[in-house]
Amino acid sequence: MNSLIKPPDKSIDVVIPVYNAPELTKCCIDSVVANLGQSIRRIIIQDDASDMETREMLDGLPYDRLEIFHAEQNQGFGVSVNAAVNRSDAFYVLILNSDTEVSQDFLPLLCSAFEADPRLAVIIPAGNSYEKYDFNRYIVREGGYIQTHYLRGHAILVRRDAFQEVGGFDPSFGRGYYEDIDLGRRLDLCGWHYGVHPHAFIYHKGGASFGRERVILARRNRAFYLLRYPTARRNILLLSGNCSLVEFPSDFLDAIEVVCHEGGSVHWFTPELPSQLVCLQMYNHPLQLSSVIRVLLRGWKRADRRISEIWIMPGVPHILHSSLAFWAHLHSLKVLSPEEVIAQSCAVRMSPE
Incomplete structure (x- = not known):
């Protein structure tokens, strides 16, 4: 048939x-x-x-x-x-x-x-x-x-x-x-x-x-x-060097998918456009300060679009890393490495209901 x-x-x-x-x-x-x-x-x-x-x-x-x-x-x-x-x-x-x-x-x-x-x-x-x-x-x-x-x-x-x-x-x-x-x-x-x-x-x-x-x-x-659904407010700013999804640690990729499953979004900034994205709640942007600022400003009028965490992988320029760390400090946001993201996700899974 x-x-x-x-x-x-x-x-x-x-x-x-x-x-x-x-x-x-x-x-x-x-x-x-x-x-x-x-x-x-x-x-x-x-x-x-x-x-x-x-x-x-x-x-x-x-x-x-x-x-x-x-x-x-x-x-x-x-x-x-x-x-x-x-x-x-x-x-x-x-x-x-x-x-x-x-x-x-x-x-x-x-x-x-x-x-x-x-x-x-x-x-x-x-x-x-x-x-x-x-x-x-x-x-x-x-x-x-x-x-x-x-x-x-x-x-x-x-x-x-x-x-x-x-x-x-x-x-x-x-x-x-x-x-x-x-x-x-x-x-x-x-x-x-x-x-x-x-x-x-x-x-x-x-x-x-x-x-x-x-x-x-x-x-x-x-x-x-x-x-x-309060976790639908999670909007992640993810920065990395040139890499693809298959290069992500499996537990880190799981953490990304959890954010999307819960109704949040992941904005991934890379020097070059990766070939694949997980789902329609994952967006890709060029790794440029102007692009990062544009996404950060999306939340001024709509709290559900506000960036809630910043995840930084290896390969991100030091000046951009430092600038975001300073901005995150001013706005009481976490800046996490992949290892810290994985540890955080494990802690949430193991915590009692």
Whole structure:
């Protein structure tokens, strides 16, 4: 059997939560029908108490595989998706924001990733939301995907059993923002994998349903998320000479992966660009003072982006090492060697709960 053909017993339903934005919503639904029609069973629309223009548009759509449910009151993105997924009995559910647009049938490609990795719970099609990443520089996992530990939920193909195993989206996040990242944390804690497929593409406009409220909602839910997962604030500044991942001590590489698994990030500064990075929460920058300063300044407005520790490997110029040590002293940050990082990680693992 061709590995890019979806197994016949693993059906796919599409779930689209809708709140206003009728033109974008219609464009999304039209694109799903036109490009995914051969791979899906039905499209479940959960209208979250939209205005009359959006309701009439939805009720006037001519597609026979469309199932529309109108909520009496607005309950938010997470609750809407959960309700729609509960109506599905498909093996996979493709959850799409109503401001996405499909231009290709990427579902056979995504299903082949699930077939290759039985612990894969979610696969995300790449697109304009990931355009800043050079996917050629990341380790490709079995199934052709690149691992991420930061789940962006605007377009996800998910195993329905895994989604329901962890309770779906948490309604505590209200109307939206960070409920997808929270879902990723809970999947990760249960041993599930998720990632981005670099050869699948979807367009996402972003923020269409919330308008001016998006900043307030995002700020509120970010604080709530970080209160629940405080280790997601860990952002590591890692400096080294020219080396590759395979040259890292295994325990040191484990420490890097722990930071990423917990929702943090690692900013790796090297004289030359390394050929591989662990996952999408690992970033690479040139080993220059200006680049280091740029990353350090990211945290002035957002505490969750603030550098929390500095790890320095051999091969870093003395003047840069000394400058960072002075800066770290002023801001009460640890400056650790690989040996100290490993010792710290061992101490955390051995400490009682």
